[in-house]
Amino acid sequence: MTEHSLWRFSRAFHRAINERQPGDLEALLDEEVDWAIYGPIDMFPFFGSRRGKAAVIEVIRRIAENVRVHRFDRESIILGTDSASSMMRYSLTALDSNKPISLRVAHFAQFKAGRLSSIRVVLDTFDLVEQVLGRDINLPRITSFA
């Protein structure tokens, strides 16, 4: 039984972030890879959509300039033949402020011939923004419950 493409990708991704060594990762990206991390791009310019290997390597380089991964736990994972989704909890450090950030992340990935062809990432972005700002954003309570 061969190893699922997710594991190889995950190792290369974390090495690209923490050791700033994107070499392994480059070989695991489809030329036409379709990449999206949904979130406020005004604050986090490395969020949003990217298309193609060069653009994805560049955005990963930018993420690596901003955070270091301390640990991650996969809380849920479902593997398909050429697909994988996980719900993960990341412990990060923001490199500019040295602040710890704890982040819940869901990703859906598609692989083609062992290479990442598509990934979509959803985060609890409000929680992230508050952690990075270092303060709560005042919110109204929207509902009037009986």
Place this chain on the structure above:
Amino acid sequence: MTEHSLWRFSRAFHRAINERQPGDLEALLDEEVDWAIYGPIDMFPFFGSRRGKAAVIEVIRRIAENVRVHRFDRESIILGTDSASSMMRYSLTALDSNKPISLRVAHFAQFKAGRLSSIRVVLDTFDLVEQVLGRDINLPRITSFA
């Protein structure tokens, strides 16, 4: 081939929200169901964790008081034997303001004997908060890119 538990659950869930008929859903929840929607509970008291069938039925009733589902598209889906994850895009209406809300949602569900035993939901919460407030929250740009 029997239908995956996800489809039955999904139909019953949407019926519980839009028609306020939780009867079908009740039969599809494990007694000890473990439920979490990650997001700012100060603004959305129906987010957060719930444990057990009664608490989940109650939180769904509260969601149904606040939103109506217009449509949803499953953009990605991975089915396991007793598990399922999807990335979905919802078009909702907030019932108090009549405002349209567009929401990206990732869920991970576990089933036991055809009943939901665990679900975890991650949303792009910052985008949701801005839509419900009806204005942008001013954010600093955190990174200084070369």
